[in-house]
Amino acid sequence: MKVSHRFLLLVIVAVLAADQVTKYLAVSRLTDALDGREGLARVTGFVTERNLDNRPPPEDGPFRVLRPYRFIEDYWHFRYVENPGAAWGIFGDMPDGARRLFFLVVSLVAMGFIFVMYRRMPAEQRLARVSLALVAGGALGNFVDRLLRGYVIDFIDWHWRNQPGMRWPTFNVADVAISVGVSLMLLDSLRTTKRPNP
Numbered sequence: 001m002k003v004s005h006r007f008l009l010l011v012i013v014a015v016l017a018a019d020q021v022t023k024y025l026a027v028s029r030l031t032d033a034l035d036g037r038e039g040l041a042r043v044t045g046f047v048t049e050r051n052l053d054n055r056p057p058p059e060d061g062p063f064r065v066l067r068p069y070r071f072i073e074d075y076w077h078f079r080y081v082e083n084p085g086a087a088w089g090i091f092g093d094m095p096d097g098a099r100r101l102f103f104l105v106v107s108l109v110a111m112g113f114i115f116v117m118y119r120r121m122p123a124e125q126r127l128a129r130v131s132l133a134l135v136a137g138g139a140l141g142n143f144v145d146r147l148l149r150g151y152v153i154d155f156i157d158w159h160w161r162n163q164p165g166m167r168w169p170t171f172n173v174a175d176v177a178i179s180v181g182v183s184l185m186l187l188d189s190l191r192t193t194k195r196p197n198p
Contacts, residue, residue, distance in 0.1 A: 015137025148175030
């Protein structure tokens with residue numbers, strides 16, 4: 001494997017690991033879904049959890065979402081949310097089967113496109129390569145959620161003093177990686193266009 005491909009793989013694995021670990025923490029701390037489970041059973045419980053609407057409830061009933069954790073009062077909370085759609089809940093109202101198929105296909109096509117772009121990109125374009133790796137890692141993190149559960153776990157809630165219309169849609173670490181990657185890509189394209197032609 002070439003060094004450049006190792007770098008891509010390293011960033012993707014790092015983002016995927018950070019994303020899934022933080023989602024595990026969100027499920028374990030912001031819901032009671034894993035209560036009463038110990039050790040490996042907590043991890044398997046996290047992996048096999050399903051949307052409450054699409055799975056039979058366990059013997060003791062469906063899990064409850066607990067109160068949000070107020071990290072910075074009036075501005076930043078951690079709150080468990082199941083997002084069946086895309087950013088801002090787009091396509092969340094589609095029929096479940098069609099929505100799952102749509103997002104799985106779109107994710108696979110996007111990942112394929114990212115890998116092709118990465119391979120064709122010159123090694124000198126380091127910032128662009130980092131940005132593609134971040135986007136790929138974030139896309140894979142949310143893809144894993146959709147594959148396992150049919151929805152994405154979001155838990156970072158930014159808002160301004162609970163004012164109506166002053167709340168950012170709840171997001172996760174994968175979304176952060178995608179946003180940073182896209183921002184770096186735009187920055188790189190602006191730098192490239194400003195360079196004088198030789």
